[in-house]
Amino acid sequence: MNFAVPTEAFIMLSMVLFILGAMGVLLRRNAILIFMSVELMLNAANLALVAFARQWGQMNGQLFVFFVMTVAAAEVAVGLALIVAIFRNKRSINIDDLHQMEG
Template sequence: MVVQTEAFIMLSMVLFVLGTLGVLLKRNAILVFMSIELMLNATNLAIAAFAHQWGQVDGHLFVFFIITVAAAEVAVGLALIVAIFRAKRSINIDELHQMEG
């Protein structure tokens, strides 16, 4: 059975929307962060499917770059979250309101 590109795209869109909703709705910084990862991976899926459809390697290249960049983001993001956790003993992003206005 050959799965159509459309199916991959639909799936990736669903994942992307789920990720977006996660970022908007979750209050735990780790979960927000994971949702962002989900969005990036939805992108990877879409690109891989498109690359297959166009029969090119460009898309696959793009995926590698995204994976690498995501890893870098993880490093920075987790470091920040740890720093916040040390100070506050909490990673609820609603509790971040030092600045008003």
């Protein structure tokens, strides 16, 4: 099957996006930015799933993506609420301020 854009390109983009997201999660201190980076990683995975679905002509990948998006939306709701709660407590959303669990 021939496509205008080859699947490899999508996978490469997905990889780039995932690495960007992972780097963001690991390196940023702002909780909202980390959160956004997590979304980036999710979407990178979504992209890979859709790309493979197109490659193999099956709907399973697309179906997964819907679930992932739904769960991500829910996660955003919960995650933002957590961040708001943290901010109310700490007057900051810098995650390095949250190290009370230090051993």
